[in-house]
Amino acid sequence: MTSPSPALVPEPGVYVPTVTFFKPSTSSSARQAPLEIATQCLHSVHLAKNGIRGLVLMGSTGEAIHLSRTERFELLSGVREGLTEAGFPDYPIIAGVLTNSVDEALEWLGDAKEAGAQWGLVLAPGYFGGVANQENLLEWYTLVADASPIPILLYDALDLVEFKALITEIRRYNYPGVTNNIMIGLETYTALAAHPNIVGCKMSHGNVSHHLQVSLDPAIDHSNFRVFSGFGQQLGPIVLFGAAGVIDGLAAIYPATVARLFELSAKRPVEPEALKEIQKLQFVVSRAEEKLGKWGIVGIKEGIYRVLNFGNMEGGRLPLKGSLPEGEWSSWNVAMDSMMEIEKTLQQ
Template identity: 25%
Template sequence: MSAFQGIWVPVVTPFQDGAIDFIGLHRLLGHLLEKHVAGIMVCTTTGEAAALSRHEQLAVLDAVLQWVPPHRVVMGLAGNNQVELLQFQSEILKRPVAGLLVPAPSYIRPSQAGLEDFFRTVADASSVPVILYDIPYRTGATFEQATLLNIVAHARIQAVKDCGGNLSNTLALLASGEVDVLCGEDIQIFNALCLGASGAIAASAHVQTEQFVALWQQVRDNRLAEARATFFRLRPLIETMFMEPNPAPVKAALALDGVIGSQLRAPMQQASQAVVARWQALLQR
């Protein structure tokens, strides 16, 4: 059975007065773990990793590892300076993590051969499984199908977070048997699970977490009518989560629940009053 199955939450990084709120982070992790998520993804795009220094990223990881079993923790590893990225990777790998979530280097837009070389280099340097994060609208790098299939043939690359928006590529990955597919577009979770995805990395699952876990279990157990009904109940929540740039709506919802504050780091902005009002209406149902 795959280590990367079920609902994984790319946890937000709480802030208070501009600094990392570790007390809030602890409270949030407890809230998620009691809902039986499969695991926690640290320092992802939802975790505002790009706004954290490398020192802060390691501090968040170390804090999470105090409270979450290591086999349930995956660390984000992103950057466009490959030498520096590999140095940071070696620092991360001094910690006991279940894997690394790695996107293509952003802004550079390497060739297909460059993408293959990049992921081969990262995978060769890794002592833990690598999850390829395919998200072209953030990185500017688009994988051709042949490139993806070549990359995931590497023994260390064991899963793909699929945000590529290319159904043909998704189907090819699922059919290959080389890699587990984790849905990364929350609105596509039901479709992806029915097609054979092993789980999802879902920012939306910060809220009504137990319903996302139930959705995965229902599809796993072939209770598709129940799963469909669960998904349609979750649809308004998922749509609200992405009304404005992630993770502002996530933090707004968690703040209304009293779990953490709603602060983000500039240039990210807190959710608008329209989003807050939408959450107030949804969460009172």
């Protein structure tokens, strides 16, 4: 019997959880603003040209739950076509999978493969919160991975019970709500990392210890299981200790700067001059992330429009429609001006 081919593993680097662009609401009589795939492609190509290793489309930031099955497919396949036409035919695309049903998760994954995505980022099924214990999580992910037509990454969120001190700030810019505060345990990670069709994870929480323990676990084959953070604030520290990179929203606005921070942090050995630059960049990135993160999708979309002139300032689909309060963006000047100064020296 022929052994199955090894699963494709995402390369280390900075990935962007892209927003989904919509046309202005005044452009259509439809109930909701239609997709703007042309702008989606232009932004994707800009990221590809400026150091971003790959895209996460239709994740939480991409509002997948606000789109129909047809729209999700059109967006994924449209971006794949746009990247190919721009000279990036095999550019990495990870498709978000945000559903609690095993069969529906497999439906999303099948559609993602057909549309041209190489991986699926599968959110932990958190509708029933704490009822979904670690044994059930292990079985759920195993069933999905066994039948998925593409390799998958695990998508984790914050355990608010264990980290009560972080609740106020983290709830503003993280995604504990999308998994109802469920968290994949360390032993569960170790078990799932051994599955041949599970090739990594995104940890969207502030627990650096968990990032490091999974990244350094000697029981995990790290050439076949990549650990990514959802926080650019953690990029330097976690990459220096074995993580594969970040899936970071700030990089949607300032891709070259975040990519440069990764490049320096991943290089071995870390020379003294490089460490100084890492420290400088990490401070600037962390400061900007704190500002941007308070407003999540709305803040990222407005930042993309103001800095890169892609999209508009109408926010997402309901209930995420709207822009930042008057004067909010200008209050970020110290952080964002520092990012822009660096970005201009690096951008292609």
